[in-house]
Amino acid sequence: MDNKLNLKFKLWLEKDGKVFGEGPYQLLAGVESLGSLRKSAQRMNMSYSLAHKLIKSLEERLQYPLIERTVGGQGGGGSQLTNEAKHLMKQYDTFMNDAEVTLNKLFQSHFPEEKKDS
Amino acid sequence: MDNKLNLKFKLWLEKDGKVFGEGPYQLLAGVESLGSLRKSAQRMNMSYSLAHKLIKSLEERLQYPLIERTVGGQGGGGSQLTNEAKHLMKQYDTFMNDAEVTLNKLFQSHFPEEKKDS
Numbered sequence: 234m235d236n237k238l239n240l241k242f243k244l245w246l247e248k249d250g251k252v253f254g255e256g257p258y259q260l261l262a263g264v265e266s267l268g269s270l271r272k273s274a275q276r277m278n279m280s281y282s283l284a285h286k287l288i289k290s291l292e293e294r295l296q297y298p299l300i301e302r303t304v305g306g307q308g309g310g311g312s313q314l315t316n317e318a319k320h321l322m323k324q325y326d327t328f329m330n331d332a333e334v335t336l337n338k339l340f341q342s343h344f345p346e347e348k349k350d351s
Numbered sequence: 352m353d354n355k356l357n358l359k360f361k362l363w364l365e366k367d368g369k370v371f372g373e374g375p376y377q378l379l380a381g382v383e384s385l386g387s388l389r390k391s392a393q394r395m396n397m398s399y400s401l402a403h404k405l406i407k408s409l410e411e412r413l414q415y416p417l418i419e420r421t422v423g424g425q426g427g428g429g430s431q432l433t434n435e436a437k438h439l440m441k442q443y444d445t446f447m448n449d450a451e452v453t454l455n456k457l458f459q460s461h462f463p464e465e466k467k468d469s
Contacts, residue, residue, distance in 0.1 A: 237366065238413075244360045244454070246462075252356070295356075328461035335453055336362070343446035 238347045240340040244332055246325070248294045257291060258325055260284055261318055264300060269311040295321070356465045358458040362450055364443070366412045371443060375409055378402060379432060379440055382418055387429040413439070 245254030256277075263273025274284035292299050299318040304310045314322075341347070363372030374395075381391025392402035410417050417436040422428045432440075459465070 238370070239365045240362065241365050241369075242360060242362045244358065246356050247359050248356045251359075324461050328458065331457055331461070332454060335457060336450060339449055339453060340446065343442050343449070 238344060240336060242332075242336060244329065250294075252291060252294050253321070253325060257287065258322060260287065261299065261314060261322055264312050265314050265319075265322075268303070268313060270300060356462060358454060360450075360454060362447065368412075370409060370412050371439070375405065376440060376443055378405065379417065379436055382430050383432050383437075383440075386421070386431060388418060 243254075246252055259277060260270075260273055260279070263276050264270050267273050267276070270284055270288065271281050274281050277284075288300055295317075297317045298315050299321075300312050301315055302310060303313050361372075364370055377395060378388075378391055378397070381394050382388050385391050385394070388402055388406065389399050392399050395402075397405075406418055413435075415435045416433050417439075418430045419433055420428060421431050
């Protein structure tokens with residue numbers, strides 16, 4: 234049992250409704266590491282058609298492509314991230330990390346009695 | 352239609368599960384201004400029994416009282432906040448305001464291309 238009051242938070246980016254958060258980030262990260270949207274969706278227990286719809290909807294709102302198909306090669310083609318997608322992921326990732334550190338510091342300064350034991 | 356990417360967030364405090372966020376804050380604020388838990392619950396379209404349960408559960412987790420009954424007087428008694436509740440609300444309120452300002456600044460520094468038109 235945790236006797237301290239802890240800060241919890243959820244951050245996401247919106248443009249005409251929910252657009253980018255942890256789910257899309259993980260889906261794109263999977264495309265990057267697995268070279269395939271199908272495999273990335275599978276790893277998240279998401280159907281390929283839902284993953285495809287999600288990416289299409291994101292691309293429409295952001296107005297740039299996130300994924301491009303790779304053709305041929307040993308694996309018979311797959312998917313890879315566009316430079317724009319890589320840039321967005323990096324921005325999101327560093328922002329999220331900085332936000333977490335900053336929020337926790339701010340929480341400790343406002344709730345000093347909840348400071349973790351050192 | 353908003354053409355910018357915007358930051359959205361949700362912050363709350365936890366101690367053995369969800370404990371304090373916007374709902375409890377508004378409920379307590381209503382007790383303070385209306386002098387009655389019943390009236391405060393009513394204003395939020397919450398049943399009195401649910402409001403009462405919520406306060407009891409919060410008090411158990413926080414291990415201090417939030418509301419005390421006032422007896423007698425013209426209105427025949429009601430409820431008011433304890434000093435601990437006032438302190439918690441003040442901490443929460445200033446933390447939330449600072450967090451909002453800080454997160455928005457951080458977002459603009461990480462996503463400079465989404466900066467609001469000035």
